[in-house]
Amino acid sequence: xxxxxxxxxxxxxxxxxxxxxxxxxxxxxxxxxxxxxxxxxxxxxxxxxxxxxxxxxxxxxxxxxxxxxxxxxxxxxxxxxxxxxxxxxxxxxxxxxxxxxxxxxxxxxxxxxxxxxxxxxxxxxxxxxxxxxxxxxxxxxxxxxxxxxxxxxxxxxxxxxxxxxxxxxxxxxxxxxxxxxxxxxxxxxxxxxxxxxxxxxxxxxxxxxxxxxxxxxxxxxxxxxxxxxxxxxxxxxxxxxxxxxxxxxxxxxxxxxxxxxxxxxxxxxxxxxxxxxxxxxxxxxxxxxxxxxxxxxxxxxxxxxxxxxxxxxxxxxxxxxxxxxxxxxxxxxxxxxxxxxxxxxxxxxxxxxxxxxxxxxxxxxxxxxxxxxxxxxxxxxxxxxxxxxxxxxxxxxxxxxxxxxxxxxxxxxxxxxxxxxxxxxxxxxxxxxxxxxxxxxxxxxxxxxxxxxxxxxxxxxxxxxxxxxxxxxxxxxxxxxxxxxxxxxxxxxxxxxxxxxxxxxxxxxxxxxxxxxxxxxxxxxxxxxxxxxxxxxxxxxxxxxxxxxxxxxxxxxxxxxxxxxxxxxxxxxx
Amino acid sequence: xxxxxxxxxxxxxxxxxxxxxxxxxxxxxxxxxxxxxxxxxxxxxxxxxxxxxxxxxxxxxxxxxxxxxxxxxxxxxxxxxxxxxxxxxxxxxxxxxxxxxxxxxxxxxxxxxxxxxxxxxxxxxxxxxxxxxxxxxxxxxxxxxxxxxxxxxxxxxxxxxxxxxxxxxxxxxxxxxxxxxxxxxxxxxxxxxxxxx
Numbered sequence: 001x002x003x004x005x006x007x008x009x010x011x012x013x014x015x016x017x018x019x020x021x022x023x024x025x026x027x028x029x030x031x032x033x034x035x036x037x038x039x040x041x042x043x044x045x046x047x048x049x050x051x052x053x054x055x056x057x058x059x060x061x062x063x064x065x066x067x068x069x070x071x072x073x074x075x076x077x078x079x080x081x082x083x084x085x086x087x088x089x090x091x092x093x094x095x096x097x098x099x100x101x102x103x104x105x106x107x108x109x110x111x112x113x114x115x116x117x118x119x120x121x122x123x124x125x126x127x128x129x130x131x132x133x134x135x136x137x138x139x140x141x142x143x144x145x146x147x148x149x150x151x152x153x154x155x156x157x158x159x160x161x162x163x164x165x166x167x168x169x170x171x172x173x174x175x176x177x178x179x180x181x182x183x184x185x186x187x188x189x190x191x192x193x194x195x196x197x198x199x200x201x202x203x204x205x206x207x208x209x210x211x212x213x214x215x216x217x218x219x220x221x222x223x224x225x226x227x228x229x230x231x232x233x234x235x236x237x238x239x240x241x242x243x244x245x246x247x248x249x250x251x252x253x254x255x256x257x258x259x260x261x262x263x264x265x266x267x268x269x270x271x272x273x274x275x276x277x278x279x280x281x282x283x284x285x286x287x288x289x290x291x292x293x294x295x296x297x298x299x300x301x302x303x304x305x306x307x308x309x310x311x312x313x314x315x316x317x318x319x320x321x322x323x324x325x326x327x328x329x330x331x332x333x334x335x336x337x338x339x340x341x342x343x344x345x346x347x348x349x350x351x352x353x354x355x356x357x358x359x360x361x362x363x364x365x366x367x368x369x370x371x372x373x374x375x376x377x378x379x380x381x382x383x384x385x386x387x388x389x390x391x392x393x394x395x396x397x398x399x400x401x402x403x404x405x406x407x408x409x410x411x412x413x414x415x416x417x418x419x420x421x422x423x424x425x426x427x428x429x430x431x432x433x434x435x436x437x438x439x440x441x442x443x444x445x446x447x448x449x450x451x452x453x454x455x456x457x458x459x460x461x462x463x464x465x466x467x468x469x470x471x472x473x474x475x476x477x478x479x480x481x482x483x484x485x486x487x488x489x490x491x492x493x494x495x496x497x498x499x500x501x502x503x504x505x506x507x508x509x510x511x512x513x514x515x516x517x518x519x520x521x522x523x524x525x526x527x528x529x530x531x532x533x534x535x536x537x538x539x540x541x542x543x544x545x546x547x548x549x550x551x552x553x554x555x556x557x558x559x560x561x562x563x564x565x566x567x568x569x570x571x572x573x574x
Numbered sequence: 575x576x577x578x579x580x581x582x583x584x585x586x587x588x589x590x591x592x593x594x595x596x597x598x599x600x601x602x603x604x605x606x607x608x609x610x611x612x613x614x615x616x617x618x619x620x621x622x623x624x625x626x627x628x629x630x631x632x633x634x635x636x637x638x639x640x641x642x643x644x645x646x647x648x649x650x651x652x653x654x655x656x657x658x659x660x661x662x663x664x665x666x667x668x669x670x671x672x673x674x675x676x677x678x679x680x681x682x683x684x685x686x687x688x689x690x691x692x693x694x695x696x697x698x699x700x701x702x703x704x705x706x707x708x709x710x711x712x713x714x715x716x717x718x719x720x721x722x723x724x725x726x727x728x729x730x731x732x733x734x735x736x737x738x739x740x741x742x743x744x745x746x747x748x749x750x751x752x753x754x755x756x757x758x759x760x761x762x763x764x765x766x767x768x769x770x771x
Contacts, residue, residue, distance in 0.1 A: 077756070077762075078759045112689075112693050133692075137746055140746070144751050148750055
């Protein structure tokens with residue numbers, strides 16, 4: 001595939017597209033591209049200052065923008081045009097679109113003004129731009145032009161995201177495959193369960209007969225919640241030779257269970273070790289829903305075994321649960337469940353939240369990735385750098401952090417509550433069980449405490465995220481160009497009083513020593529682009545002629561310092 | 575190497591042809607006639623330009639001469655003495671859409687200039703008539719409307735609003751996907767009108 005660059009221009013916008021051209025272009029008559037990157041620049045908005053990249057990102061982002069504009073304009077055009085009904089553009093006219101993680105919206109402001117808002121849900125810096133009617137039409141024209149002239153090669157998408165090892169996979173399981181897998185699991189579990197049941201019945205009957213007159217202490221122990229004598233205790237669920245007296249005793253003591261609301265009515269806890277009665281955690285009637293969910297953590301001695309959960313009936317549910325539980329690290333907590341497909345699309349399962357997570361002996365609620373509500377500031381700086389350096393401008397397109405999804409999380413927490421280690425075969429069968437199983441806590445209603453935690457997190461004052469900074473991983477040695485830029489800016493940079501954080505710009509200097517492009521790397525930087533006193537694009541900088549073309553990140557600090565770091569250099573093309 | 579670019583003449587088949595009721599067709603006729611009226615007013619066009627556009631778009635079979643064009647436009651129910659004229663069918667409506675978008679594209683510069691004037695005047699709080707370009711457009715539009723439409727006693731402010739709304743719409747009809755936008759807008763309005771009634 002060859003690299004290709006396109007530029008679509010109107011009088012007020014420029015859309016730069018770079019990508020790889022597929023050989024399919026030969027047959028389609030259009031450029032078929034993949035791995036596209038876009039930069040949208042507004043021309044002339046800063047009064048003679050270099051065009052500033054307003055948005056950069058991938059195809060999906062720009063498709064969202066295009067859809068929003070299309071819908072908005074079409075809505076305006078569809079307004080009644082006859083005299084009595086002429087109200088274009090209606091002040092209430094609004095158009096929103098976008099996935100769960102990006103959102104553009106447009107709103108009419110008066111007769112000829114429009115407000116374009118871009119608010120990535122993971123970002124604390126939504127962006128807004130006032131557009132004139134001409135700018136709106138030009139932006140739509142540029143996007144139309146792009147959409148008309150290029151085709152995108154669809155990216156391969158994996159629906160089954162989580163595999164052992166926690167890596168994404170391109171492997172897609174068809175629906176029939178999931179059904180077949182569920183059937184195999186059900187049949188296998190039934191057969192194995194039946195076998196174990198028959199083995200235990202034959203071997204334990206005499207033993208029970210011998211122990212059929214338990215001591216009072218034995219009965220007390222058996223009835224205690226810690227040993228599974230809950231309301232749906234094993235004694236009442238499976239046929240035993242010891243018969244009804246023990247069952248009724250266990251049921252009478254059911255009020256001792258701490259968390260009955262969490263339990264399904266037909267929950268069947270597995271047998272706790274150490275009790276001298278035959279208890280077999282088997283699916284009744286071959287119902288897969290009775291198989292206990294595998295537990296990733298070793299049950300503590302005091303953990304209650306009164307809870308047992310239906311297994312998701314298909315691998316699809318497993319996948320969704322895994323994806324849901326992999327959602328962490330968003331400063332935003334919403335009670336609206338996001339769609340499973342949206343969650344899956346994120347593909348950012350956090351290590352440790354999948355079934356392959358290393359076992360944690362005593363997971364606490366605070367440790368649970370499900371319940372984390374870290375502000376973005378807490379994210380590792382490496383990740384911020386990785387994301388933001390790609391898009392060049394932080395408020396632009398970033399891979400958004402997933403949003404906490406309390407509802408599924410709560411369900412998952414319920415599922416995990418109090419469950420004990422499953423039989424080994426069930427554990428093997430259910431390789432990708434919900435990661436929420438790691439939230440197991442002995443007998444404590446996690447859903448409630450989780451809700452309380454989320455509430456308390458929401459009540460805390462938000463932590464202002466730091467200004468996104470782009471750092472150059474390994475700055476190249478300085479050259480004539482960087483020194484000339486440093487010198488130029490050092491003599492021109494007079495930090496305004498309002499500037500509280502460093503401003504960063506990415507400059508490209510041609511071998512002739514001319515400023516080839518300027519890109520603001522943060523909204524604040526864009527705001528103060530005029531105050532930065534950057535040389536106009538196309539103008540030569542004294543002493544900047546060199547044999548290379550350099551791209552550098554310039555940091556202007558509020559204290560008046562200027563730092564220049566070369567990102568990359570390319571030899572001059574003769 | 576970039577693939578060769580092909581120049582494609584817009585075709586009627588580019589526009590979907592949904593089933594329309596007579597009431598919806600009436601609405602489409604009226605809206606289309608107004609769009610053409612605005613084009614005439616802003617670019618000072620006559621029927622010759624429309625016929626030439628029809629020829630460039632290979633639509634001469636549908637709109638062959640001045641008379642056929644006049645009959646099509648007279649089918650607008652808002653027109654004076656529109657009764658008894660030829661009924662506009664969906665194919666003719668699509669042909670007029672292509673012609674309108676084609677003309678809007680050709681005269682995009684003046685449309686754009688007029689919108690820029692309008693934006694400046696609005697920001698300054700001045701009336702549209704303050705700019706010669708807009709003033710001439712509004713005058714011509716009002717004159718055409720009063721000459722041709724049955725409801726010729728419409729108030730000037732209302733006609734001004736209508737003219738400006740049509741002018742803004744023309745900005746979008748002249749762009750790349752303009753003909754599709756115009757057609758969808760016509761269908762939307764027709765459907766909305768039917769629903770309201």
